[in-house]
Amino acid sequence: MGRIDYYCSPLSPYTYLAGGRPEEIAARHGHSLSYKPLDVIALFSRTGGTAPKDRHPSRQEYRAQELRRQAVKADMTLNLRPAHWPTNGAPACYAIIAAQEDGSGDTGMLLQSLALACWAEEKDIARDEVIRAALEGAGFDPGLADRGLMTGAEVYARNLEDAVNAGVFGLPFWVTETDERFWGQDRLDDLDAHLAGRL
Numbered sequence: 001m002g003r004i005d006y007y008c009s010p011l012s013p014y015t016y017l018a019g020g021r022p023e024e025i026a027a028r029h030g031h032s033l034s035y036k037p038l039d040v041i042a043l044f045s046r047t048g049g050t051a052p053k054d055r056h057p058s059r060q061e062y063r064a065q066e067l068r069r070q071a072v073k074a075d076m077t078l079n080l081r082p083a084h085w086p087t088n089g090a091p092a093c094y095a096i097i098a099a100q101e102d103g104s105g106d107t108g109m110l111l112q113s114l115a116l117a118c119w120a121e122e123k124d125i126a127r128d129e130v131i132r133a134a135l136e137g138a139g140f141d142p143g144l145a146d147r148g149l150m151t152g153a154e155v156y157a158r159n160l161e162d163a164v165n166a167g168v169f170g171l172p173f174w175v176t177e178t179d180e181r182f183w184g185q186d187r188l189d190d191l192d193a194h195l196a197g198r199l
Contacts, residue, residue: 002031004191005175007163008111009040010096010125011089012171013078016115017070018185022174023108025188029195035100035107037093038159040171041086046160047169053086070186077120084124090156091145092125095135097155098148105139113137 004026008015026033041051052063064080071078092114100107113134117123123130132142166175174182174191182191193199 002029002177002195004031004033004177005036005162005166006033007036007038007159007166007168007171007173007175009037009089009171010092010111010114010118011086012040012115013067013119014070014170014185015111015172016078016119017067017074017076018172018188019074019076020108020112021185021188022172022191025192025195028192031195033108035096035111036159036162037089037096037111038156038163038171039089039093042160043163043169043171046164049169074185079119079122082118083122084126085118087118087124088126090126090153091128092131092134093156094148094152095131095145097152097159098144099135099138099140101148101151102140102144104141105135107138110134110138110140 006022010016022033043049044051052060055063067078067080096107096111096114099105099110114125114131117130117134118125125131128145131145135142135144163173167181168175170183172185176194180194182188182194190199
């Protein structure tokens with residue numbers, strides 16, 4: 001079984017728009033996903049990017065149009081101006097890290113649930129009750145939100161360094177064991193084709 005590193009954040013609208021497709025593609029080709037949630041704003045500053053709020057208005061306007069189009073294509077509800085964005089994404093990412101280590105539930109479902117809470121349900125994913133509900137819904141003990149804090153903080157910082165070293169510059173981003181890199185949910189078909197040996 002091969003492994004794919006999945007760099008992600010529930011604060012990324014494009015991670016949200018990826019939905020469950022990464023998990024479906026990985027399973028179809030006998031691969032596992034290693035979730036690596038990280039601080040996407042810090043990633044931008046480390047790799048020559050710019051936070052959305054600091055981009056030229058033409059880039060911000062295009063981003064809004066593209067997000068709307070991508071949401072329609074994916075048949076997903078997306079609020080372009082969520083009530084709780086930006087927010088502190090670290091607690092939710094710590095929970096994903098702790099859940100992956102625990103392994104008793106569905107980490108992909110947890111990531112999707114937290115992203116959905118941010119981008120479609122107008123919930124603040126920095127709040128403990130939102131994180132606990134997402135953990136429970138994905139089959140984990142909600143207490144992981146408390147127990148995983150120290151490890152989560154360490155791995156969260158390490159994931160950023162791993163991302164920079166792996167050539168990651170945006171989210172979501174997938175890196176295969178052969179160092180094939182795929183940026184954005186709109187490249188999932190390419191990832192699928194690559195794993196099938198067609199690309």
